Amino acid sequence: MNDQALLRDKTKPAEDDRPVKLLCKDVWKVFGDGAKAFLSKHNGAPTSEDLNKAKLVGAVRQASLEVRRGENFIVMGLSGSGKSTLVRCLSRLIEPTWGTIELDGINLLKASPDELIEIRRHRMGMVFQHFALLPHLTVLENIAFPLSVQGVDRKTREERARKVIDLVGLDGREQFYPRELSGGQQQRVGIARSLAVEPEIWFLDEPFSALDPLIRREMQSELLRLQSVLKKTIVFITHDFDEAIRLADRVAIMKDGEIIQTGTPEELVLHPATDYVAEFTRDVQRAKVMSAARLMRPVLSSVEYGGTVKATDKVSTFSARIVGVRKNFLVTAADGRSVGEVTPDDVIDLLADRDQRQEAQA
Template sequence: MAMVSLAPDTASSSAKVRAATDAPAALICRNLWKIYGANAEAFLRENPMPTHAEVRAAGLFAAVRDASLEIRQGEIFIIMGLSGSGKSTLVRCLSRLVEPTGGSVFYEHQNLLRMSPAELIQVRRHKMGMVFQNFALLPHRTVLGNVAFPLEVQGMPKEEREARALKMIDLVGLTERAGYYPRELSGGQQQRVGIARSLAVEPALWFLDEPFSALDPLIRHEMQNEFLRLQRMLSKTIVFITHDFDEAIRLGDRIAIMKDGAVIQVGTAEELVLNPASDYVSAFTRHVARAKVLTAGGVSVPVTPGEALGATVPARALVAEVAEVVLTSNLPAAVVDKNGMVIGKLERANVIANLVGGVP
């Protein structure tokens, strides 16, 4: 009986070290609202669940509507949605860079929305790192000066902060460019500086808002690999915004889909592909290579008692990874869980349907 094993560190998407699904929640938001316009707080107090029409009639605009999320420790949590769906606003509410109009945000059991400005600044300076799409580097500072900047703000002595900054610069492979100015760097290099700067304070929480969206596809792919490499070393709790489902699949443990300010579904890529909550969700997943998202376990079907099975494939393996074994066998493959228990079978027709993108 052939056993398909998964290489622990290949270039495939399965090389990502998935965060434990039972890890405790690190960051929680409940019923979060951000309404723009005059007297939005009073409006929300009087109308705790306003519709879009009601918000509009009051001359206001709801950028985030009743969003609730639990982001687990060590997880890469993706926020996806069309442009204008409220992704940036939601993530800024999580760090209170944007003041939410209602709801709560808990980090380490503390409600961020109840913190004093001074406490909040401490949390942001010491616990949170942020990377933005437009790099936002200081043009008159070198790479070293940029990366050391957040430590300077913390009041760290020069020698210590430069040593720490050089460590971060080394982490992103820019040691030889430490004395360069942003204008002397390519887009990819500038974003590496942005990443090093955001890591300088050694944050537990790392927010990235479309960090690679402005980069060429090739550089983008390279940066994604780089990002996964860093996360394997650093194991941070990450909230990563993208509007690209392929990027979400490559990087994310779980994905939240936003539409018109609301979170309409949260799940793994496989869950979103197999059970989309709406047409809006399916539209995002329509062009995805299903075989690279679906697992043997996710698409397996029950075994008939006494049925002969051929090769054994792990439930967590991607359909793409086990396709050859299943397709070259005359018998259906046995799908086994991590204890070696058979949980179902995978047939050729099933694999073919998923490889060519049809309905399984």
């Protein structure tokens, strides 16, 4: 695509050519007697009225998503939206009532109990809000524990445990017990334990929600650092949109068991599909989600630039600099080509719109 085509098409998300790692199609989790027969009768597409008449509860309703290899995929929603139930269906910790779930083309719903155990032990990692560390085991022993369940010999499992201890920054605490650690350190142990099995896909269900705000932000930074090194496929559950903005490649928003919109944080904020998504994202600072590519204008050759930013950089990361120097910034593509420019006035207008919306809501 040439530079002008990029400018014309800058509101369109870039195609992601990474292969699909996890596929979820038309998945239901319905609680109540005869739920499976009920869904079969309605061909996997009952209405809310149908569910109510049958006195069934649809915790997850016809959920479909694709998670690509190496993607940070966030599933979010308020309490009771079905997000935690969905992630447990994806790993078959609870049995879906209907639908298709595939990991690298393997239908997990047709896997035998033994096959599923092997997949969970060797290909999946899981971290939950409650650390669930074994109090009588040291940090080293807690992290090595899933490897001992796999039958890995002691020397090998301790060597691997020490590697992930180094990776998550717990050096020197190998012989500490959980009670001797802070909340953030305990969560690092939980993360290290899930990484010890070298999973291909990583499920994290609100892993930081019980932490204090400062520690929570520290753990978000740690997750981003680990992902930059490990390139895992991540499915992360949260109810916090600020957390989603910081961590996500894409976000799926759930309400009443349904996925109502999936997209990048930028797409969700700028192009909400429903009133609910618009309300959900109303207080989000646009500068946090809008990229330079979205705000840029065509390049003017006579302009003296005050700096350079990448097309993918969020406006919030350079807003202070561009307003401070009062000069346009050049926007470059991943290969270094000049594709546009951002002006201080456009950045100020974007920030001012945020202030105006806050005043209107007051």
